[in-house]
Amino acid sequence: MMTSVVMLLLLLMMVFSISAVVATHGGVFSVKYKYAGQQRSLSDLKAHDYRRQLSLLAGVDLPLGGSGRPDAVGLYYAKIGIGTPSKDYYLQVDTGSDIMWVNCIQCKECPSRSNLGMDLTLYDINESSSGKLVPCDQEFCKEVNGGLLSGCTANVSCPYLEIYGDGSSTAGYFVKDVLLYDQVSGDLETASANGSVIFGCGARQSGDLSSSNEEALDGILGFGKANSSLISQLASSGKVKKMFAHCLNGVNGGGIFAIGHVVQPKVNVTRLLPDQYVTSQIYFVWGYKLLIWDNFVF
Numbered sequence: 001m002m003t004s005v006v007m008l009l010l011l012l013m014m015v016f017s018i019s020a021v022v023a024t025h026g027g028v029f030s031v032k033y034k035y036a037g038q039q040r041s042l043s044d045l046k047a048h049d050y051r052r053q054l055s056l057l058a059g060v061d062l063p064l065g066g067s068g069r070p071d072a073v074g075l076y077y078a079k080i081g082i083g084t085p086s087k088d089y090y091l092q093v094d095t096g097s098d099i100m101w102v103n104c105i106q107c108k109e110c111p112s113r114s115n116l117g118m119d120l121t122l123y124d125i126n127e128s129s130s131g132k133l134v135p136c137d138q139e140f141c142k143e144v145n146g147g148l149l150s151g152c153t154a155n156v157s158c159p160y161l162e163i164y165g166d167g168s169s170t171a172g173y174f175v176k177d178v179l180l181y182d183q184v185s186g187d188l189e190t191a192s193a194n195g196s197v198i199f200g201c202g203a204r205q206s207g208d209l210s211s212s213n214e215e216a217l218d219g220i221l222g223f224g225k226a227n228s229s230l231i232s233q234l235a236s237s238g239k240v241k242k243m244f245a246h247c248l249n250g251v252n253g254g255g256i257f258a259i260g261h262v263v264q265p266k267v268n269v270t271r272l273l274p275d276q277y278v279t280s281q282i283y284f285v286w287g288y289k290l291l292i293w294d295n296f297v298f
Contacts, residue, residue, distance in 0.1 A: 080181060083128030083131060084177075098229045099162060101170055102201065104202050106203045110205055120217070130178045132175065135154070141158035167206075168207030168210075177199070180193075
């Protein structure tokens, strides 16, 4: 156990680079990191990792299939294009939640500016020739809400509500529009690709998702396992395989988020924990307090 603890401490201090990660016939998103180039103490890393683990555990019991924690610490985000003509949106990459959503034009609590260095954009379905409302009687809506909603009639849009681990929430309605992304064509070359996906149009936000958050973004890009997630929708349409990989540069920031079959010549792999309930213990190494979860896999 002591050997494993020492290994964990070393992992926290090291920066890994992956020489080649290629997604065959899949999508690639370039990601940015909020704290690129900044020095962070071990206590900051431990505190963030503890909050991240809590967010993953908190998502298990939520009725809509999964939840992440929108936390400004260690924030990674990706720029994607939505609509016709396409507009750019900056979304937090979140593997702990399912649905993708963006702030919409009707939202009064949505942020209009961010200190992360980008302009925020409110989605307006009327400005996209490819945008359509998702009716409440559509199969997608039934699956997300656990059946046909009470009072659902023709031409009534499908609502959504997502509550995250820190109490923040987003509510609105689902729309369907064209998503633009880069597709790997081979030899590390990419080409522009697109696909129609269903995502949430956020009309009301609370907590860290509201206008009071200075580290605000345009929304969240969920990569969970549910059929409502972006990767599941692209996979069901035959555009990609239902798998993804990411390479994050912890010093300079940024990285890639690849969707599809990954060719990995020399990629280190960490197995996922299958258990939903995890217990933890605290250890001290070289004067530092470490929080270790039982059955931790290196």
